[in-house]
Each structure stands twice: as C-alpha cells, then as structure tokens.
Amino acid sequence: MSGPSPTVVVLGGGPGGYEAALVAARLGAGVTVIDRDGLGGACVLTDCVPSKTLVSTAGFASNRKTGTDLGVSAGDASVDLAAANRRILALAAAQSADIAARLVDDGVRIIRGAGTLLDPATVRVVPEDGSPEDIAADVVLVATGSTPRLMPSAAPDGERILTWQQIYTLTELPEKLVVVGSGVTGAELAHAYIGLGAQVTLVSSRDRVLPGEDADAAAVIEDVFRRDGMQVLSRARMASVERTVSGVLVHLVDGRVVEGSHALLAVGSVPQTAGVGLAESGIRLADSGHIDVDGVSRTSVRGVYAAGDCTGVLPLASVAAMQGRIAMWHALGDAVAPLRLDVVSANIFTSPEIATVGITQNDIDTGRTLARAVVLPLATNPRAKMDLFHDGFVKVFAQQGSGTVVGGVVVAPRASELIYPVAVAVQNHLTVDQLSSTITVYPSMSGSISEAARRLH
Numbered sequence: 111m112s113g114p115s116p117t118v119v120v121l122g123g124g125p126g127g128y129e130a131a132l133v134a135a136r137l138g139a140g141v142t143v144i145d146r147d148g149l150g151g152a153c154v155l156t157d158c159v160p161s162k163t164l165v166s167t168a169g170f171a172s173n174r175k176t177g178t179d180l181g182v183s184a185g186d187a188s189v190d191l192a193a194a195n196r197r198i199l200a201l202a203a204a205q206s207a208d209i210a211a212r213l214v215d216d217g218v219r220i221i222r223g224a225g226t227l228l229d230p231a232t233v234r235v236v237p238e239d240g241s242p243e244d245i246a247a248d249v250v251l252v253a254t255g256s257t258p259r260l261m262p263s264a265a266p267d268g269e270r271i272l273t274w275q276q277i278y279t280l281t282e283l284p285e286k287l288v289v290v291g292s293g294v295t296g297a298e299l300a301h302a303y304i305g306l307g308a309q310v311t312l313v314s315s316r317d318r319v320l321p322g323e324d325a326d327a328a329a330v331i332e333d334v335f336r337r338d339g340m341q342v343l344s345r346a347r348m349a350s351v352e353r354t355v356s357g358v359l360v361h362l363v364d365g366r367v368v369e370g371s372h373a374l375l376a377v378g379s380v381p382q383t384a385g386v387g388l389a390e391s392g393i394r395l396a397d398s399g400h401i402d403v404d405g406v407s408r409t410s411v412r413g414v415y416a417a418g419d420c421t422g423v424l425p426l427a428s429v430a431a432m433q434g435r436i437a438m439w440h441a442l443g444d445a446v447a448p449l450r451l452d453v454v455s456a457n458i459f460t461s462p463e464i465a466t467v468g469i470t471q472n473d474i475d476t477g478r479t480l481a482r483a484v485v486l487p488l489a490t491n492p493r494a495k496m497d498l499f500h501d502g503f504v505k506v507f508a509q510q511g512s513g514t515v516v517g518g519v520v521v522a523p524r525a526s527e528l529i530y531p532v533a534v535a536v537q538n539h540l541t542v543d544q545l546s547s548t549i550t551v552y553p554s555m556s557g558s559i560s561e562a563a564r565r566l567h
Contacts, residue, residue, distance in 0.1 A: 115140050116248040116442060119233045121225045121386065124151025125427040126417030127253035128209055130434030134249075135216040137442045142245060143218055144225035144235050149209040151255050153427045155202050156275035163198045164278075165298060165459045168305030172461065189306045192281040199278055227252075227387035230411045249413055249441040252393075252401060253434060254386060256379040256419035263350035264290070264375055270358050271351050271373045274299060280372075284308050288360045288370035290348045292319040294458050296376035297331065300340060301460045310340045311368055313360060315347040320458065324471055326485070327464045327521045330501050334461070343368070351375070381420040398422060405448030407437035415441060423449070426456055455533040457526040462488075462502045465529035468517025468536040469507055480510045481517075484565045488522055492553040499523055506532065506542070506562040513541040513566065520559070528555055542566040 118134040120127045123145030134141045148155050171189050213220060223237035233250060235243045258273040260266065268276045274295050285308070289300040292314035300312045312319065312335065319335065319342060320328040335342055346366070351373045352359040360368040381399045389395060394402045394410035400422030407415045415437035418430035432449060439446035455467040473479040488494045488502035502521035509516050518532035535545045546563035550556050 117246060118142070118249045118251065118438070118441070119144065119225070119245055119247040120251045120253060121227075121233070122151060122253035122255055122418070122420075123147075123149040123209075123220070124153050124253055124255050124418055124430060126255075126430035126434035127151070127251065128213060128434075129431040130251045130253065130415075130417060130438045131213055131218045132216055133435045133438040134442060135213075135218050137438065137444060139249070139438075139442060141218045142221060142235075143213065144221045144223060144233070146222070146224055148203075148206045149213065149220070150202075150206040151253075152257070152275065153255075153430075154205050154209070156278070158427055159202050159205055160198045160278055161274065161295070161298060161302075162459050163201055164194070165302045165305075165461075167194050167198075168302040169461055171307070172305040189283060191283045191306065194306075195278045195280060226385070227391045227393075227414075230391050230393075230414050247413075249415065249438075251407075251434060251437055252383075252386065252388065252409070252414065252416040252420060253418045253430070254382040254420045256381050256425070258375065259378040259380050261375075261377065264348065264373070264377075266375060267353060270353055270371070271375065273375050277374060284370070284372040286311070286357070286370040287372050287374060288313060288358065288368050289374045289376060290351070290360065291376035291378070292316065292342075293322065293376065293378070294320070296374075297335075298459050299374060299376065301331075301335065301338075304335070304338050304340050305461065311370065312340055312342045313346050313348055313362070313368065314342060314344050317344055320464070323458065323464060324466060324505070324519045326471065326503070326505070327466075327519055330462070330503070330521050331458075331460050331464065334501055348377075379419065379425070381422065383420050396422065403433070405436075406440040406446060407433045407449070408440070413441075424451060424454060424456075426454065429454055453533065453537045455529045457529065459526070462499070462522050463520075463525035465520045465525035466518070467529055467533045468515075470517065471505070471507075471519070473517075474507065479507075479516065481507045482510060482566060483507050484562045486558045486562050486565075488555075488558065491555060491558045493555050493557070494522070496553065497523070504528075504558040504562050506545075506559065506566060508542045508563075508566040513543060514539055515542055515545055515563070518559075522555055524555075528559065531556060531559055 116139045118139045118141045120143045290313045347363040349361045357371040358373040401416040417433035458464040485505045505519040507517040515535035520528045542563040550560045
C-alpha cells in the first residue's frame with residue numbers, strides 16, 4: 111500500500127492476532143488490537159500455556175516417584191494442587207503481560223473490549239471502560255479463536271463438572287477424575303492427573319485413544335496409560351453427566367455409569383464467530399461456523415483476513431501465528447508465500463510425547479504417497495537406557511526412489527524438540543543421506559533419527 115500509513119484492526123489478541131499486529135506495526139501500519147480476555151488469548155491464559163505447565167508439574171512429580179530405579183531416594187512426591195494452580199495462573203498472566211508490553215513497545219494500540227464489523231472497512235469497538243468507537247480500517251484481521259464445546263446433557267458448573275479451561279480453579283486433587291474425550295486435550299490432561307496422583311478414568315468413544323494420530327504412537331500411549339493405572343474405556347460414548355451430592359455420574363450411551371469425584375469435559379471446541387458481524391459483512395462461513403480462508407489468510411471479502419482457531423485450518427498456536435503473519439505480509443505488500451500445512455510439526459504433550467511432521471503412515475498404507483518407513487524402538491537408544499526411557503520410537507518416512515524425507519513420527523520424552531531436525535529435512539527437501547550424514551552427539555536421543563535415516567539409504 112502506498113500513500114498514508116494503512117490502518118489495521120485486529121479482532122482478538124491470541125497468537126494469530128498479536129503476531130499479525132507485530133508484523134503490521136513493523137511494516138509501518140497503524141495497528142489497533144481489540145481484545146476481550148487478555149493478550150495471548152485462550153492459548154496463553156486458559157489452554158496451551160496452563161495445560162503444558164500442568165503437564166510439566168506432573169512430569170516432575172512422576173520423576174520423583176521413580177527416582178529409586180536409579181538408586182536415588184525419591185522422597186515426598188505429593189502435589190499441592192492449589193499451589194501448583196497458583197503458579198500456573200501466575201505464569202500465564204506474566205506471559206500475557208509480556209506480550210502486551212511487546213505490542214505497546216512496537217506502537218500497537220490495545221483496547222480491552224469487544225469489536226464488531228459494521229462493514230468490511232469499519233469496526234465498532236465497545237471498550238470495557240469507555241464509550242463505543244467506530245474505527246475505519248484498511249485491513250481487518252479476525253482472530254477470535256474458539257471455545258470449549260458444551261453439551262446440554264453435560265453442563266459444566268466449574269466445581270465438579272469442568273471444561274479444560276476451568277480446571278485451574280481446583281484447590282484439591284480430584285479423588286477420581288473422569289475425563290470425557292480421548293483426543294489431544296483429553297489425553298494430555300488425563301495423563302497429567304495420573305502423574306499428579308489422581309485416579310483417572312478416560313472415556314473414549316473410539317477404538318483407541320488419540321484416534322487422529324499415528325496408530326503405532328497411539329498404541330504406545332494407551333499402553334503407558336493403562337500401565338500407569340488409568341482405566342481406559344474404549345468405544346464408550348457419553349450420554350450425560352450428572353452432578354451428585356459428593357461427585358458426578360457419567361452416563362454412557364450403552365447404559366453403563368461411571369462414578370467419579372469430578373468430570374473433565376474434553377469433547378472438542380467451537381469457533382467464536384457469532385456476533386462479530388461476519389455474515390452481515392458478506393464473509394463466508396463453513397457450516398461449522400469456521401471462517402473460510404485461502405492460503406494467505408484472505409476471507410471471501412476483500413480487505414478482511416482471518417487467522418487461528420476461528421478458521422478451522424489447524425488448531426495449533428504455531429499455525430495461528432503463521433496465518434496472522436502471512437495475512438499482514440500479503441495485505442501490506444511484503445514478500446509472502448502461502449501457508450504450507452505439509453511442513454507443520456505438531457506435538458502431543460503426554461509422557462512420552464508424540465511429535466509428527468509431514469505425511470502420515472496412513473498416507474502410505476492407503477497408497478496416497480509412495481514412501482518407505484523405518485521404525486527404531488527407543489529402547490535400543492543408549493541415552494534412553496541411561497535415562498530409563500523404555501517407551502517410544504523414531505519413525506522416518508522417505509519418498510521411494512529419491513530418498514527425500516517426507517515425514518516422521520517421534521514418540522519420546524521431549525519429542526517436541528526431537529522432531530525439529532526431521533521438520534527441517536521435510537521443509538528443505540533433504541534426502542535421508544543428507545540427514546544421516548550430519549554427525550550427532552553420542553549418546554543422544556537424536557542419534558536414533560540419524561540411524562533411521564541411514565537405514566533408509
């Protein structure tokens with residue numbers, strides 16, 4: 111854009127919104143972020159940052175319990191949940207404040223309140239502590255996120271029946287927690303509470319936990335769940351959750367009833383796109399309520415972009431942030447390439463973690479991709495033996511003929527870190543020979559990645 115500095119209005123301060131604002135400000139735009147809940151959004155305040163901090167707390171407690179296997183006195187591994195949750199919420203608030211300070215330093219205006227599109231070039235702002243204001247915008251980015259899916263038959267009360275955003279108000283460890291939903295959120299939090307010392311029952315409507323993930327990886331995690339004492343109910347669909355005097359009753363469709371002290375609902379999320387003036391401004395929405403966007407985050411209306419969970423592209427903070435950056439690069443005339451979902455790495459923070467990038471085993475099994483796979487069990491890795499890591503593996507996919515690395519799966523402690531060299535290889539079309547020719551530290555977990563690549567030579 112030439113002439114006067116363009117005006118950018120961002121609805122929502124989550125990863126998609128605040129990263130877009132930073133890019134736009136650095137490209138010379140006048141930027142206003144309208145945020146209702148706090149910078150960082152649900153990702154920082156009630157979802158990703160808190161849940162992963164809880165997972166880390168549980169991991170620390172679990173390590174204390176198993177220290178005797180290494181000849182180390184384990185000591186008291188009990189958890190003060192009230193103290194743990196205070197730390198979690200304080201960390202989330204501090205992260206939110208850091209993001210806000212960074213935006214202010216870059217000249218971004220932040221308004222705490224609600225924003226609505228009056229038309230594609232006008233946003234009405236209703237601040238928490240002021241009068242409504244209409245802002246003319248050259249570019250609008252919608253990054254309003256998502257919220258936990260609620261069901262009339264299982265209405266959360268914030269005390270015994272909880273969404274994943276409400277669990278950080280608990281002051282005592284649930285005696286018996288029933289987790290409904292075995293997707294990523296349900297699996298992560300179920301395993302965290304097992305590590306903290308709670309009894310956990312996981313209600314899974316599918317044949318296995320983590321039904322959308324690599325089947326070999328999901329099998330490892332389910333085995334670990336059961337070995338750690340979790341009761342996993344497969345092919346068990348929830349009908350309703352009932353509050354009792356001292357706990358909850360989770361009624362299943364097949365007539366079974368699961369009794370617990372608390373129920374945690376992890377049954378998906380819905381986009382927060384209602385009441386923002388999107389349809390009224392001509393912006394096309396999917397039947398699910400998600401905003402339709404293209405590879406550079408454009409909606410169906412010129413000048414209006416969208417990023418993050420409200421788009422339904424991929425519910426990852428990293429993807430939301432990249433969508434927001436791409437939107438501003440495109441809107442403000444900077445160099446830009448469309449979003450590539452085939453190189454996005456993702457992680458599930460169970461113990462061990464599951465990290466993935468590129469194609470899947472299912473792509474190979476169904477013939478969508480002609481590739482070979484090598485799997486190395488973690489139990490053969492010398493560093494894993496030293497650290498008492500028995501569960502997991504490294505799996506690398508290589509294209510037939512060329513040997514180009516096209517994907518991988520890592521099931522291991524800190525798999526979120528170990529997937530990076532595989533992601534670099536996928537992003538840059540490296541071959542297995544190039545990946546394996548880089549010398550790794552011995553002993554190291556990354557040595558298994560190099561060895562898998564060598565076996566694909």
